[in-house]
Amino acid sequence: MIQLGSPTRGAFSRERDVRDAYAAHSGELYGFAMRSLGDSGLAEEAVQETFLRAWRAGERFDPRIGSLRTWLFAILRNVVIDLGRARAVRPRVAPEGGVEPSVEPLDDALIAWQVEEAMRRIGEDHRRVLIETHYRGRPYAEVAEELGVPEGTVKSRVYYGLRALRVVLEEMGYED
């Protein structure tokens, strides 16, 4: 998912850098902080601390190594750990195989937030069928009847929904 590199050199020390970064990334950072901490006050504290730490360490940021977004997320991840809430974070549903047991709960939360963010970005029709069939476990035929479309259309929407999710996740840095 998001690559958590350790930057070595660069520049993120001007107030303008912070302002630009805030405009570009504060929404996502806050979204993940909210997802991890479940409290708007704590989430804002985490975002504030993230930008403060980034500014203090600005000379170490090297855009040739990783993107600013990746760097900020790496800092935020540490901030959330420092806030002592990492242990409270668990995936809502146990993943069905294929997940390394070494994955930390906080990384699970990062994956969860990314998938949820991707779900928000895909089309309503695709999101709807994925919710109904996958998350609510309803038969495709039943969903098709409710939506007034052939069952094949539901299947097709599931397919294109997954494809759209993958495209969005790749834009967010997902690699498998």
Next chain:
Amino acid sequence: MKTERGFDGCREWRGSLGAYALGDLPTEERAALEAHLDGCERCREEVRALTGVARLLPYADPAHFGPAPKPSPELGQRIAATIGAERQVRVRRRRRFGFALGGAVAAAAAVLAIVVLPVGGGGPPQQHVDFAGLPSGVQIDATLEPHAYGTEIHMYVSGMRSGTLCRVFLRGPGGERVPAGTFRYRWGNDSEAVLSSALDLSRTAAIGVRAGNRTFTAPVGRGAAAAT
């Protein structure tokens, strides 16, 4: 991901690949599709890509699929204020350290001067200037450093309206005005600008800044000593 073009021969199977990746296909359909997959590398690759996504779905909670939460509008300003305050402390610490170091260097130079050059001496390597008589809430101060090319100026400003254009200048011994550049005050809390002027610090009598339509000046060097 494969383009649509790559699946022209697999159209009848394509719609089922998502349900297959999610494990939702009935047994008969699954068996038929798997028979196709055995001989179709493109569809196998597509299934692999879709399965990678399907594997992530259980992490997500549909309760969080709604509109993304947003931080309060003031958060950006709070962060700016916090960083501005910390920068202010940092700048002042650096100045104190600079003066202490400068004093030590000057003392060492004085000793050397006694040994090597019986006649001679020099002032501190940099000078700090506080502007007085400013409007309430406004603070301006500057550190001036001598260089071969002239004078480097670190100007610290706070309390002005964000966006205010500041024109900085030095005044020579005869009162002549030498430009030192411009900057725009931002954030509303804190701004440090680094500027330079061709006028030597040793010949600088005053520093001034025209902020918006007002001009503020402060004496430098002998002028400052005379003013106190």
